[in-house]
Amino acid sequence: MVRTLGVAVVGFGWMGRVHTQAYARVLHHFPDLPLRPEPVTVADEVPGRAEEAAERYGFATAVRDWREIATDPRVGAVSITAPNFLHREIGVAMAEAGKHIWIEKPVGLTADDARAVSGAVAEAGVRGAVGFNYRNAPAVMAARELITAGEIGEVTHVRIRLLSDYAAHPEGALTWRYERERGGSGVLGDLASHGVDLARFLVGEIEALTADTAVFVPLRARPAGATAGHTRAAGGEPAPVENEDYVTCLLRFASGARGVLEACRVSVGEQNNYGFEIHGTTGAVFWDFRRMGELGVSRGTSYQDQPVSTVYVGPGAGDFAAFQPGAANPMGYDDLKVVEAHAFLRSIADDRPYGATPADAVRSATALDAMARSAASGAWVTLES
Numbered sequence: 252m253v254r255t256l257g258v259a260v261v262g263f264g265w266m267g268r269v270h271t272q273a274y275a276r277v278l279h280h281f282p283d284l285p286l287r288p289e290p291v292t293v294a295d296e297v298p299g300r301a302e303e304a305a306e307r308y309g310f311a312t313a314v315r316d317w318r319e320i321a322t323d324p325r326v327g328a329v330s331i332t333a334p335n336f337l338h339r340e341i342g343v344a345m346a347e348a349g350k351h352i353w354i355e356k357p358v359g360l361t362a363d364d365a366r367a368v369s370g371a372v373a374e375a376g377v378r379g380a381v382g383f384n385y386r387n388a389p390a391v392m393a394a395r396e397l398i399t400a401g402e403i404g405e406v407t408h409v410r411i412r413l414l415s416d417y418a419a420h421p422e423g424a425l426t427w428r429y430e431r432e433r434g435g436s437g438v439l440g441d442l443a444s445h446g447v448d449l450a451r452f453l454v455g456e457i458e459a460l461t462a463d464t465a466v467f468v469p470l471r472a473r474p475a476g477a478t479a480g481h482t483r484a485a486g487g488e489p490a491p492v493e494n495e496d497y498v499t500c501l502l503r504f505a506s507g508a509r510g511v512l513e514a515c516r517v518s519v520g521e522q523n524n525y526g527f528e529i530h531g532t533t534g535a536v537f538w539d540f541r542r543m544g545e546l547g548v549s550r551g552t553s554y555q556d557q558p559v560s561t562v563y564v565g566p567g568a569g570d571f572a573a574f575q576p577g578a579a580n581p582m583g584y585d586d587l588k589v590v591e592a593h594a595f596l597r598s599i600a601d602d603r604p605y606g607a608t609p610a611d612a613v614r615s616a617t618a619l620d621a622m623a624r625s626a627a628s629g630a631w632v633t634l635e636s
């Protein structure tokens with residue numbers, strides 16, 4: 252029996268739209284799901300934005316103040332897709348109001364914020380999902396299976412990269428992303444958070460790290476009006492960028508493996524160059540988000556000159572079969588959010604976790620805090636376990 256679940260979205264920028272579309276599509280791809288998400292209400296502080304979203308995507312109502320959603324009895328689950336500085340307040344309030352939450356990474360500005368949200372979810376006995384979407388790619392799932400099965404031997408070292416140009420244009424507006432109070436630690440929360448999640452998902456817990464950070468575009472123009480995504484603001488009043496454009500980090504895993512994680516939001520010539528190279532004693536796996544369905548695999552007993560094959564992952568990998576009938580039919584970014592919506596709704600239906608949870612966000616944010624501390628002190632930082 253399919254039960255209807257009223258869903259709400261708070262913050263209707265890019266992620267608000269992607270979550271909404273994922274709810275709309277989830278039963279097309281996962282028809283066995285016993286919950287049918289129904290778009291009940293949407294909140295955005297920009298006048299007209301929630302109304303436009305309601306009109307276009309079928310929410311019954313639109314509001315300016317997200318607090319109305321916390322007290323709305325029609326709402327069972329809430330997507331929190333507002334800027335980072337609001338994650339804690341909204342996440343805690345929604346969980347305390349008994350709503351299940353699907354919250355975007357990095358879950359607040361600090362590990363303390365992520366812990367507050369995770370604690371509120373646990374305390375309230377609701378389910379929580381977090382937007383670490385790259386782990387949902389079927390090829391990433393396949394890589395994890397290969398690693399876990401020992402197909403590349405013992406993991407020795409790892410390189411994880413998240414290089415992008417979304418902030419490279421000097422006329423890119425000084426939005427919430429570039430302010431410490433609203434955006435937190437810049438590229439650390441934006442991109443390195445995904446990198447830490449991938450590292451943990453594939454290789455296990457990080458024990459210690461040391462990091463270096465930089466700001467390469469120190470001034471940006473204040474926008475004249477409301478922004479969404481990566482708006483330009485040519486001619487606006489210039490103001491300082493308060494958080495990091497770049498981070499590079501050495502990692503020591505609990506397993507003894509070593510790693511390098513690099514993330515940058517101002518890399519000219521790089522568009523979503525996100526991926527990893529994971530090396531083991533007998534093989535390696537390679538993945539690039541821009542060729543999401545392909546996994547480079549080297550395994551065998553040759554050690555030297557061992558070939559690398561490109562495998563097109565297919566219906567056996569992760570949730571691939573929910574989207575395409577055969578290998579090498581490409582999936583897209585939005586499909587990863589449909590996988591995430593499914594895990595979230597399934598976790599509500601079964602009352603057990605699937606996919607990334609607020610506890611994963613706490614681990615990721617703990618590593619990000621350690622990167623910031625290490626960049627300031629120049630020292631290695633051991634992560635609290």
Ligand SMILES: NC(=O)c1ccc[n+]([C@@H]2O[C@H](COP(=O)([O-])OP(=O)(O)OC[C@H]3O[C@@H](n4cnc5c(N)ncnc54)[C@H](O)[C@@H]3O)[C@@H](O)[C@H]2O)c1
Pocket residue numbers: 261262263264265266267294295296297300315317332333334335337355356357382383384440441478479480
């Ligand atoms: N998982 C991913 O791959 C991914 C990608 C992009 C962004 N994100 C995360 O999603 C979140 C949103 O990012 P985005 O790119 O969609 O940002 P965005 O700027 O496009 O959208 C944010 C929206 O929130 C609204 N908002 C601001 N204050 C509000 C308030 N008090 N109440 C209600 N709405 C409010 C804004 O008006 C805007 O419409 C961030 O936390 C970001 O880290 C995740």
